[in-house]
Amino acid sequence: MEVRLIIRYVIYFVSLVLLQVLLFNYVSLGTGLVPYIYVIAILLLPIDIQKWIVLILSFVIGLTVDIFNDTVALHTSATLVLAFMRPFVIRLLSPEDGYVIGTLPSNFTLKFWRFFAYITILLFFHQLVYFSLDIFLFPKIEVIILKTFVNTIFTSVFVVFLHLLFYKNK
Amino acid sequence: MQNLIEFIKKYHFFLLFIMLELISFSLTVNNRNRERAFFINSSNFFSSFVYNNFYKISGYFNLKQENERLIKENISLKNSILKFSDSDNFFVKDQQSGKQYLYMYAEVVNNSVSNQINYITVNKGKKDGIVKDMAVVNSDGVVGIVTNVSRNYCVVLSVLNTLNSIGAKLKNTEYFGAVSWDAKDYRQVVLNGIPNHTDIKKGDTILTSGFSAIFPNNVMIGTVDTLWKNSQNNFYTIKVNLAADIKSLSNVYLIKNFNQKEQWELEEQTKELLE
Numbered sequence: 001m002e003v004r005l006i007i008r009y010v011i012y013f014v015s016l017v018l019l020q021v022l023l024f025n026y027v028s029l030g031t032g033l034v035p036y037i038y039v040i041a042i043l044l045l046p047i048d049i050q051k052w053i054v055l056i057l058s059f060v061i062g063l064t065v066d067i068f069n070d071t072v073a074l075h076t077s078a079t080l081v082l083a084f085m086r087p088f089v090i091r092l093l094s095p096e097d098g099y100v101i102g103t104l105p106s107n108f109t110l111k112f113w114r115f116f117a118y119i120t121i122l123l124f125f126h127q128l129v130y131f132s133l134d135i136f137l138f139p140k141i142e143v144i145i146l147k148t149f150v151n152t153i154f155t156s157v158f159v160v161f162l163h164l165l166f167y168k169n170k
Numbered sequence: 171m172q173n174l175i176e177f178i179k180k181y182h183f184f185l186l187f188i189m190l191e192l193i194s195f196s197l198t199v200n201n202r203n204r205e206r207a208f209f210i211n212s213s214n215f216f217s218s219f220v221y222n223n224f225y226k227i228s229g230y231f232n233l234k235q236e237n238e239r240l241i242k243e244n245i246s247l248k249n250s251i252l253k254f255s256d257s258d259n260f261f262v263k264d265q266q267s268g269k270q271y272l273y274m275y276a277e278v279v280n281n282s283v284s285n286q287i288n289y290i291t292v293n294k295g296k297k298d299g300i301v302k303d304m305a306v307v308n309s310d311g312v313v314g315i316v317t318n319v320s321r322n323y324c325v326v327l328s329v330l331n332t333l334n335s336i337g338a339k340l341k342n343t344e345y346f347g348a349v350s351w352d353a354k355d356y357r358q359v360v361l362n363g364i365p366n367h368t369d370i371k372k373g374d375t376i377l378t379s380g381f382s383a384i385f386p387n388n389v390m391i392g393t394v395d396t397l398w399k400n401s402q403n404n405f406y407t408i409k410v411n412l413a414a415d416i417k418s419l420s421n422v423y424l425i426k427n428f429n430q431k432e433q434w435e436l437e438e439q440t441k442e443l444l445e
Contacts, residue, residue, distance in 0.1 A: 022224050051183045059190045068220070073197035080194060084187045133198060 009045075013061060016041045021068040024158070033151045035158035036075070038065055039126060042083055043119060043159065047099050051087055058083035071134070078130035085125050093118050119159050123152045241275050241421055244309070248273045248423075271386050272426040274298065278419045279323070283356035288328040290314060292422060295322040303384055305425040311390035311413030312336060312378060313422055324424075330356055330416055337379035338391055338410075340370060346379045349391055349410065356417055358395060361408040366399045368406070376410050383433040386425060390414075 020038040027035055042058050062076035069075065090105060093114045105118055127148040135144050178185060249272065276298075280291035294300050296319050304316040306326045314326040315336075329336060335350035338361055347363025361376060374394040380387030392410040400407055 018220070021220070052186050055183070055186050055190055059194070062194070073194045076194040077191060077198065080187060080191050084183075087183075 009041075013041050013057075017061065017064050017068070020065055025069065027158075033147075033154050035151075035155040036065075036126070036130075037155065037158050037162060038075075039079065039082060039123065039155075040159055040162060042079060042086070043122060044104050044163065047090055047103055047105055051083075054083045054086060055080065074130055074133050077133055078126045081129045082122050082126040085122055089118055089121050092121075116156070116160065120152060120156050123155050123159070124148065127152045127155070237421065245273050245275050245423070270427060270429055272428070274300070274424045274426065276324075276422055276424055278422060281328075281416070281419055283328070283330055283417045286353050287331040287333055288416075289317075290326040290328050290416075290419065290422075291323055292326060292424070293323060294424060295320050295324050297321055299426070300324045300424060301426070303430065305385040305389075305427070306422050307385075307389055307425065308414050308419060308422045310415065311392060312385060313414050313416065313419065315384055316424065326422075328416060329359060329412065329414075336385065336391070337381040338376050339379040340364060340368065341375040341377050343368070346381065347405070347408075349376070357412055357415075359392065359410050359412055361394075361410050362405060364406045364408060366404050366406050370394060370397060370406065370408070372396070376408075383427055383430040386427070 016038045020036065024035050024037050038061060041061050042054060045054060045057070058079040059076060062079035063073065065071075065075045065079075066073050090099075095111075095114070105115065128144070131144045131147045131151070135147075274294060276292040276294040278290055279293050280289075282288045282290075290306070290313065292306070300316060300319050302316055302319060306313040306316060312329055314328040314331075316324050317327040318325040327333070329349070330351050330353075332351055332353050335348035337346060338349040339346040345364050345368050347361050349359045349361050351359050364370060372394050376391045376394065378385040378387065378389040378391060390413045392412045395409040395411045397406050397408040
């Protein structure tokens with residue numbers, strides 16, 4: 001990977017974490033739901049990036065968000081699951097003629113429904129793990145499922161919106 | 171050995187995932203008990219640095235609501251403290267309501283400091299129970315006296331006026347005098363009537379005397395700035411730095427004295443008796 005690309009991703013990384021902990025943690029709209037937009041950092045990595053790098057990055061960003069949120073490694077576990085599922089979902093949703101090497105999984109390289117499905121499926125696992133571990137001590141399966149579904153949609157909308165706002169068609 | 175390396179090579183993604191996930195789980199389980207969460211929490215150096223600096227900025231956004239909340243709390247505290255502080259004689263003062271003073275909160279909508287007689291308009295009026303001759307203070311000290319009331323507003327004669335004066339006394343003594351304004355500096359008023367044998371120096375605190383039945387006893391007026399002995403009489407002329415910054419007023423308290431009328435009527439009757 002080129003140095004310039006790495007620097008760009010470091011900047012993404014830092015600004016997404018700051019956006020998450022300083023702004024989006026408070027965008028609950030009075031519902032107790034929080035859009036965890038920091039996962040964009042993992043979602044929008046290039047398709048053909050080494051899979052183990054994605055894992056390491058997930059671990060670091062998850063732990064950083066955990067440190068800020070006082071959530072004892074919940075985000076770390078959730079983001080690791082997301083990173084683990086990522087290659088499978090990418091393969092599942094691959095277009096008929098395959099991916100172009102080096103592209104991002106974005107609205108511009110995929111059809112919109114593929115892109116939305118990609119985000120929603122991965123976020124679903126992320127949220128499922130997060131809420132399962134969060135409510136771990138009180139096994140309330142219906143609460144976990146409900147929160148997972150609602151917050152997945154909630155976060156997906158924010159992720160798509162931010163993506164359209166900041167990522168250019170290349 | 172060869173097989174092991176092959177195995178790791180083949181499944182490195184899955185193994186790394188399991189390893190990191192195990193680390194993460196162990197952190198979760200070990201730190202589940204919040205008292206022991208010493209490593210992963212927002213009180214560590216890095217994240218508290220970010221949060222603190224961010225709060226310096228974000229804190230401004232809800233200052234107004236925060237202020238209003240504090241003011242409301244202050245009013246209820248002041249009203250409740252009066253019940254205790256005057257407990258020796260408050261039954262004599264007012265047996266029905268159990269207290270002599272009531273604090274109300276208002277916001278300043280118009281203000282001036284540049285005239286000879288300055289008025290402040292605040293956003294409480296007849297419908298809120300404001301009447302003429304109520305005292306006006308802010309959290310620092312005296313501000314003025316209500317002179318005119320409409321339905322929704324009232325006009326306060328600022329302490330910065332050349333018409334009348336406020337009863338004042340030196341803190342911790344019983345020497346009293348009157349504070350008036352010489353229209354020179356909006357930050358300073360003049361205190362007359364303190365006898366020149368008094369031990370008084372720069373920085374001493376001047377409080378209201380409460381004699382006029384408008385201001386409660388012991389409300390802050392200001393601190394002594396300069397003083398000199400008058401050659402004509404035996405009193406000091408004292409420049410007092412106002413505690414309240416009249417120029418930047420935003421929130422004030424209006425104080426109602428339930429016994430004002432009674433005191434004034436009694437004093438009036440006594441005068442008539444003597445005449």
